[in-house]
Amino acid sequence: MTWTRLLPMALLAALPTDTVSIAQPAAPPHQPAPRQASPGFLDARISELAAKHPSIIRAGTIGASRGQRAIHVLRLAGPGAEEEADKRPALLIVAGINGQHLVGTDTAIGLAEKLASEHAALLNDRTVFFIPCLNPDTAELHRARSGPGGGAYRDFSRSQSPDDADRDGRFDEDGPVDLNGDGVITMMRVPEPLPATGLEATVLIDPDEPRLMRAPEKDKAERATHALIVEGRDQDGDGKIAEDGPGGVEFDMNFPYRWPEFNDGAGPHQLAEPETLALVQFMRAHDNILAVLTFGPHDTLIAVPPAGKFDETGSVPIGIENDDKPVYEKASEHFKELTRITSSPSAPLEGSFVGWAYAHFGVYSFSTPVWVRPDLVKEKDSEEARSPAGEGAQEPRPEAPQPDKPSGPATIQIGSMTVTLTQEGVQAAMAEVEAMNEADRAKAMEAFRALPAAVQQRIMAIGQGMPDPDAPDAAHVGGEAPKSPPAKKDDKKKSEDARWLEYSDTQRNGEGFIAWQPFDHPQLGKVEIGGFTPGFRMNPPDAELERLITEQTSFAAWLLEKFPRLVVEAPVAAEKLSPGVWRITARVRNEGDWPTRSAIGAKARRLAYTMLEVELPENAVLSGDRIRRLSPLAGGAGVSQEWIVAPPPGSTSVRVRVRSPELGVQSLDIALP
Numbered sequence: 001m002t003w004t005r006l007l008p009m010a011l012l013a014a015l016p017t018d019t020v021s022i023a024q025p026a027a028p029p030h031q032p033a034p035r036q037a038s039p040g041f042l043d044a045r046i047s048e049l050a051a052k053h054p055s056i057i058r059a060g061t062i063g064a065s066r067g068q069r070a071i072h073v074l075r076l077a078g079p080g081a082e083e084e085a086d087k088r089p090a091l092l093i094v095a096g097i098n099g100q101h102l103v104g105t106d107t108a109i110g111l112a113e114k115l116a117s118e119h120a121a122l123l124n125d126r127t128v129f130f131i132p133c134l135n136p137d138t139a140e141l142h143r144a145r146s147g148p149g150g151g152a153y154r155d156f157s158r159s160q161s162p163d164d165a166d167r168d169g170r171f172d173e174d175g176p177v178d179l180n181g182d183g184v185i186t187m188m189r190v191p192e193p194l195p196a197t198g199l200e201a202t203v204l205i206d207p208d209e210p211r212l213m214r215a216p217e218k219d220k221a222e223r224a225t226h227a228l229i230v231e232g233r234d235q236d237g238d239g240k241i242a243e244d245g246p247g248g249v250e251f252d253m254n255f256p257y258r259w260p261e262f263n264d265g266a267g268p269h270q271l272a273e274p275e276t277l278a279l280v281q282f283m284r285a286h287d288n289i290l291a292v293l294t295f296g297p298h299d300t301l302i303a304v305p306p307a308g309k310f311d312e313t314g315s316v317p318i319g320i321e322n323d324d325k326p327v328y329e330k331a332s333e334h335f336k337e338l339t340r341i342t343s344s345p346s347a348p349l350e351g352s353f354v355g356w357a358y359a360h361f362g363v364y365s366f367s368t369p370v371w372v373r374p375d376l377v378k379e380k381d382s383e384e385a386r387s388p389a390g391e392g393a394q395e396p397r398p399e400a401p402q403p404d405k406p407s408g409p410a411t412i413q414i415g416s417m418t419v420t421l422t423q424e425g426v427q428a429a430m431a432e433v434e435a436m437n438e439a440d441r442a443k444a445m446e447a448f449r450a451l452p453a454a455v456q457q458r459i460m461a462i463g464q465g466m467p468d469p470d471a472p473d474a475a476h477v478g479g480e481a482p483k484s485p486p487a488k489k490d491d492k493k494k495s496e497d498a499r500w501l502e503y504s505d506t507q508r509n510g511e512g513f514i515a516w517q518p519f520d521h522p523q524l525g526k527v528e529i530g531g532f533t534p535g536f537r538m539n540p541p542d543a544e545l546e547r548l549i550t551e552q553t554s555f556a557a558w559l560l561e562k563f564p565r566l567v568v569e570a571p572v573a574a575e576k577l578s579p580g581v582w583r584i585t586a587r588v589r590n591e592g593d594w595p596t597r598s599a600i601g602a603k604a605r606r607l608a609y610t611m612l613e614v615e616l617p618e619n620a621v622l623s624g625d626r627i628r629r630l631s632p633l634a635g636g637a638g639v640s641q642e643w644i645v646a647p648p649p650g651s652t653s654v655r656v657r658v659r660s661p662e663l664g665v666q667s668l669d670i671a672l673p
Helices: 009-014 041-052 102-118 120-124 136-143 274-284 322-339 353-359 382-386 423-434 438-449 453-463 496-507 542-562 599-604
Strands: 002-004 057-064 070-077 090-095 127-131 187-191 226-230 289-295 364-368 411-414 417-420 513-521 525-532 566-569 575-578 581-590 610-614 621-623 627-630 638-645 653-660 664-671
Touching (some): 041 057, 041 070, 041 102, 041 136, 057 274, 070 102, 070 136, 070 274, 090 102, 102 120, 102 127, 102 289, 102 542, 120 542, 187 513, 274 353, 289 353, 289 542, 322 364, 322 542, 322 599, 353 364, 353 599, 411 438, 417 423, 423 438, 423 453, 438 453, 581 653, 581 664, 610 638
Parallel strands (some): 090 127, 289 364
Antiparallel strands (some): 002 057, 057 070, 070 127, 187 525, 513 525, 566 581, 575 581, 610 627, 610 653, 621 638, 653 664
16 A cells, blocks of 8 residues: 655646546536546545645555556544554545445545544544545546446446456447437337347336336236337347446455355456455555445445344354344434435345455444435424534535426427417417428427327327316426326335436436437337436435535544543552562453444454453563453443562563554553552
8 A cells, every 4th residue: 555645736647547538428418517527536636635634634545446547545543653543443434336426435535524624533543544436447437427438428337347248258349339329328118029139028118107117017917018228239240239338347246245256247256356456455454444434335324234144154144243233223323313314225235345344354334325315315303403503413405406487387398399388389389390391390290209108198188178187397498308297106106216207307307317219229120218317316416415425424423433442440559469579450441332343353353352461571470361362342341350460670560551453552551669
């Protein structure tokens, strides 16, 4: 690992970054602006932080990515010798394992700054390590809103290492393609696919929300009508579509915890990527890491992992050890109070960093996606909302942006026409279409057919003089996806897709979903292209970031406060038994809330035991073990040890010392009367 006191802007060119040129296509109209898209964004922020807090923040690297970008690490520690900072109990915060999870990296950087600025006292006897982005290659693509190899923007979280996904001896030769040229790669829905295509109909158009696809309900005798696949074509002539695209390894499937060897994305072997290997090597070089907090798709805070369940060997926990459950439950309770999150999506733990840090490295391992959809966050009650902001008070939650509401009748954009949704307005638009030349009329009809079926039916009903049902506002700007009527299903039965679509419609001006558009596919015939915008369901609007940083900073500070603290206590004086012989007593106590070692840490036996010793020659200790091995101490618990000693003539004190790999060394000099 390489440390530097600070990284001034002039030295950024010396870092192994920005060696890959990333094309940045113009964002299509339905896309939000690129998020911190400048190349070298992370390098600049790291340099800025280190320069702003030189006495607390030390910047360095743990290695380089496959694309030769720096894997940054920040160490936050209060005053003390260089060696002391690496021996204090430490919290490790890791983000950017999923390169698309930009909110994790942004939150980690903001958290580091807040800790250094507002919680410096916690760092007097604690250390915090930050690895803000483990996958800088893929993260840079998402900041530039580009795809691997400079292609169209799409959902992509893996490494950019070559991969032969279809096992045909060729690498990355048949990936997703932006067929309709809108700058993003979404999904294709293929109606009634023929057997020759190799596709099978598995979903149907949701009758309650025609923009969504869902599995058929067998008890209603429904039949699957469509195949749903990623946008692309058969580029290698093997009859399959977009089955071997760029990138191979999902970092959160590449760690040695119940490694899913045969799963797509797991990699050729455990720790196959330089990034995952560098993280493990960094941690194994720092025995003082007591807990890990990960910002990523996994959640172990809202839903505490199951306790007492193990794999087929009976030794590797599927969740957590029973004796670690109280710590996790307390952490979960406090996290929910801070964030008011009621539910959180998660991902399988097999091969994950979160699972490895707990089950193999042997420390408490917490994880959160940081941001969830607003309907999964409990609103403040009236008393909380009225309370003045003060110590520990939560920042007011920014109101989500609301779409502009028209002052008159709703309108909808159909191609170049703005249609007022009244009987007169629709009939006027129909007359305008009839008056067009053949080419313009064809374009207008194509734009009309691209609208969701429910919206088409609504327009036809209004034009025929039928009453307009209570439908959501259909007014949009720039041809964005119109809103369909509200779902008829009970709200509790809504699918996740339906909830995300509702959030996009009501709070994000429709930017989360791209309307289905007809397309004549070279191999599949008539298909439709559309779906959720890449990254929409993972990263929040920028306006949410400050609140998220504040919440996570409060939680990280709480974790540091709960760390165990070993102290050595002794009587006022030793007891003299005879000339040159004394009885000395010392008590070791854990003043923290957590045990001095987790249950999984004791079981894993990765670290040496905590030792209590009296610093005298062996023959000077007449009674009692000169070195005693201590079992883990619960929060507030202690243990006493008595020795009868005959120290060298002229001694005025005897030193008692406790040594712990995680908690460092504490000592006490006991005076001899």
